[in-house]
Amino acid sequence: MTDEELPELARGLALAWGVAASPQRGPKREMSVERIVDAAIEIADGEGLSAVSMAAVASKLGFTPMSLYRYVSAKDDLLLLMQEQVTGVPPESVRKAKGWRARLRTLFEAQVRIYLRHSWVVTLPITGAPITPSSSAWLEAGLKALSDTPLTHEERLAVVLSITGDARWYGTVLTGYASQSRASGLTADEVTAQEASLYDRLITADQFPSLREAIDAGVFLSESDPFRFTIERLLDGVESYIAGLEAGAPHEAAKTWLQP
Amino acid sequence: MTDEELPELARGLALAWGVAASPQRGPKREMSVERIVDAAIEIADGEGLSAVSMAAVASKLGFTPMSLYRYVSAKDDLLLLMQEQVTGVPPESVRKAKGWRARLRTLFEAQVRIYLRHSWVVTLPITGAPITPSSSAWLEAGLKALSDTPLTHEERLAVVLSITGDARWYGTVLTGYASQSRASGLTADEVTAQEASLYDRLITADQFPSLREAIDAGVFLSESDPFRFTIERLLDGVESYIAGLEAGAPHEAAKTWLQP
DNA sequence: TCCCTTCTGTGTATTGAGTAAACTGTTTAT
DNA sequence: ATAAACAGTTTACTCAATACACAGAAGGGA
Numbered sequence: 001m002t003d004e005e006l007p008e009l010a011r012g013l014a015l016a017w018g019v020a021a022s023p024q025r026g027p028k029r030e031m032s033v034e035r036i037v038d039a040a041i042e043i044a045d046g047e048g049l050s051a052v053s054m055a056a057v058a059s060k061l062g063f064t065p066m067s068l069y070r071y072v073s074a075k076d077d078l079l080l081l082m083q084e085q086v087t088g089v090p091p092e093s094v095r096k097a098k099g100w101r102a103r104l105r106t107l108f109e110a111q112v113r114i115y116l117r118h119s120w121v122v123t124l125p126i127t128g129a130p131i132t133p134s135s136s137a138w139l140e141a142g143l144k145a146l147s148d149t150p151l152t153h154e155e156r157l158a159v160v161l162s163i164t165g166d167a168r169w170y171g172t173v174l175t176g177y178a179s180q181s182r183a184s185g186l187t188a189d190e191v192t193a194q195e196a197s198l199y200d201r202l203i204t205a206d207q208f209p210s211l212r213e214a215i216d217a218g219v220f221l222s223e224s225d226p227f228r229f230t231i232e233r234l235l236d237g238v239e240s241y242i243a244g245l246e247a248g249a250p251h252e253a254a255k256t257w258l259q260p
Numbered sequence: 261m262t263d264e265e266l267p268e269l270a271r272g273l274a275l276a277w278g279v280a281a282s283p284q285r286g287p288k289r290e291m292s293v294e295r296i297v298d299a300a301i302e303i304a305d306g307e308g309l310s311a312v313s314m315a316a317v318a319s320k321l322g323f324t325p326m327s328l329y330r331y332v333s334a335k336d337d338l339l340l341l342m343q344e345q346v347t348g349v350p351p352e353s354v355r356k357a358k359g360w361r362a363r364l365r366t367l368f369e370a371q372v373r374i375y376l377r378h379s380w381v382v383t384l385p386i387t388g389a390p391i392t393p394s395s396s397a398w399l400e401a402g403l404k405a406l407s408d409t410p411l412t413h414e415e416r417l418a419v420v421l422s423i424t425g426d427a428r429w430y431g432t433v434l435t436g437y438a439s440q441s442r443a444s445g446l447t448a449d450e451v452t453a454q455e456a457s458l459y460d461r462l463i464t465a466d467q468f469p470s471l472r473e474a475i476d477a478g479v480f481l482s483e484s485d486p487f488r489f490t491i492e493r494l495l496d497g498v499e500s501y502i503a504g505l506e507a508g509a510p511h512e513a514a515k516t517w518l519q520p
Numbered sequence: 521t522c523c524c525t526t527c528t529g530t531g532t533a534t535t536g537a538g539t540a541a542a543c544t545g546t547t548t549a550t
Numbered sequence: 551a552t553a554a555a556c557a558g559t560t561t562a563c564t565c566a567a568t569a570c571a572c573a574g575a576a577g578g579g580a
Contacts, residue, residue: 017462026527027575053566066568067529075567109518116520123385126436131458136468143470153477158486159493165429166422170518173421176386198391202277208396210403217413224514226418232512233419233497234490240500241493252492254484258369258430260376286556287546313537326539327558335538 012077016084016132031061033071037081041118044082048179049120054078079124080132086118087134090141101235103145108163108231111138115171119178122171138164150245154254159238163231170227196220272337276344276392291321293331297341301378304342308439309380314338339384340392346378347394350401361495363405368423368491371398375431379438382431398424410505414514419498423491430487456480 014020015033039060044052054075055065072078091110097103115122142160143153151159181191199220205212214220245251274280275293299320304312314335315325332338351370357363375382402420403413411419441451459480465472474480505511 023527025525025577027529029528031529054568055566064530066531069568070528112518113520116518125383125439126432131455131462136463136471140468140471143474147470147473153474153479154482154484154486155489157474157479158489161433161486162426162429162490162493165432166425168432169422169425169429172386172425172428179385195391202391203396208400210407211396211400214403214413214417219413219417222414222514223516224414225517226414226421228515228518229415229418229512230422230494233422233501234494235497236500237493237495237497240496252489254482255488256483257485258372258376258488260373283556285548285554287548287558289557291558314539315537324559326560329539330557 011073012080013130013132015072015077015081018133029070031063031067031071033081035061036068036071037078037085040078041082041086044120045118048182049123052078052082052120080130083121083124083130084132084134086114086121087132087138088114089134089137094141094145100145100149101239104142104159104163104235105231107138107142107145108167111164111167112170112227115167116174119171119175122168122175149242151242152251155251159234162234166227166231166234173227192221271333272340273390273392275332275337275341278393289330291323291327291331293341295321296328296331297338297345300338301342301346304380305378308442309383312338312342312380340390343381343384343390344392344394346374346381347392347398348374349394349397354401354405360405360409361499364402364419364423364495365491367398367402367405368427371424371427372430372487375427376434379431379435382428382435409502411502412511415511422494426487426491426494433487452481 011020036057040052040057043056043060054068057078058065058068068078072081090107094103094106094110097106139160142163143156146156146159149156177188177191181188184191184194186194196215199215203212203215241252271280296317300312300317303316303320314328317338318325318328328338332341350367354363354366354370357366399420402423403416406416406419409416437448437451441448446454456475459475463471463475501512
């Protein structure tokens, strides 16, 4: 199959879906898209996304920067493929979980783990809904988890979208700490401590009474995971909504999009 | 007050808190941090964050690029101040709302509106928890909304954090559409239509049955707002959790952070 | 077989970003 | 008045991404 059959498909997407044409003649290829992507991921994992330059990737493989352009048409392509690679497909554990709630929770945790392992993923620019094999697989898994519920298709999508957002947010917040930790050369605990001290100096009980109270209660030094608390609250809410539907309640009226 | 009293405070943060030293001697300043930030915001609003270069900002003000460095120590500083400026403080409507639920909903909507008006904000890199006046004010408003509830301080922070994340996610998703729309020169509807057609071609009922079903149900062409659905489910969950506490239920056991 | 086309990886050059350093001229404190 | 402190400019350097042209390698057709 050549990419001529999918004319509007961007080169990056074509590669992601594995429908890019491969040449017949000319010298043997010494590299491959896979090796390039893997090298780039290794750099990003170790030194952050900003360390991923075409030159750095090429040099890691022992080639010149320009040679990469035979395989990926632009850096954006490479970034998309990196994302695709580390995201992969949902693990078995999601399907094995019993009931929609456990499945969604597992899905959430699996996504979070990806973001924790490859924190640069959440810093990639979002360009629309990139319709890739892996994003489709995750979406499929989420929708499937809810397929036995009385939720409408729109409601199911909303829940899955929200869980993905929560996982991303989890990753985003932790990535912030990690990047600051790397930038300053301090450990995570030291960053937390430094931050707590900053708060102490800048947040007055006068201007920010509730925040001050929370600081004094030690919330910024806490060991408990706030994200896992709220994901349970979300699932609680979905559960009681489903219970309502099963008891004969109508679906909530659709709300329109917020306007600026 | 000079910034000597806050030695570890980064220049950008010092500016944000308004505690940077202002010089006594030398020629009159022709620019100001405010004008620079405003010019940068105007560019970002109109042409996206990538159009914000030191040169572009300077030229908009009629100066040379290097002159900006008298006011902001680096581009990162400028970005932080831009974020600070557009975020501002929560509107009156948040405080005026009755009850924690309405307040949090209003807070959510206010944040979303900021992200819709200035979609580049969600694309800014997150560096730890930037402790700025505006982020503190929003946090304060959220915690205050929950101050009459039996939630622990940690639980309150978790809820507020989650709502902020949801608002950001809302902005992120819509920004993706907007940026794609600008990049391709198509209208939002055309992007949606093009995306729907891509889905149609690539998503087979074979590989992605639930997703296929959702597509056929038209979820990607729907006019209803999925984010406002799930934020209500989250609030439902918090509400029933609070009701449980008031009925004597214990607090949920703290969960540890997920490990990669 | 030979040559021509197609492809590979390389070298070089261009463009545009951020910013360091040195410079010119201006204002204010002493 | 003079020196110190400052404002904005000039110039130059670094590091990205990537366009373009090339020399050589592999296969197809004569």
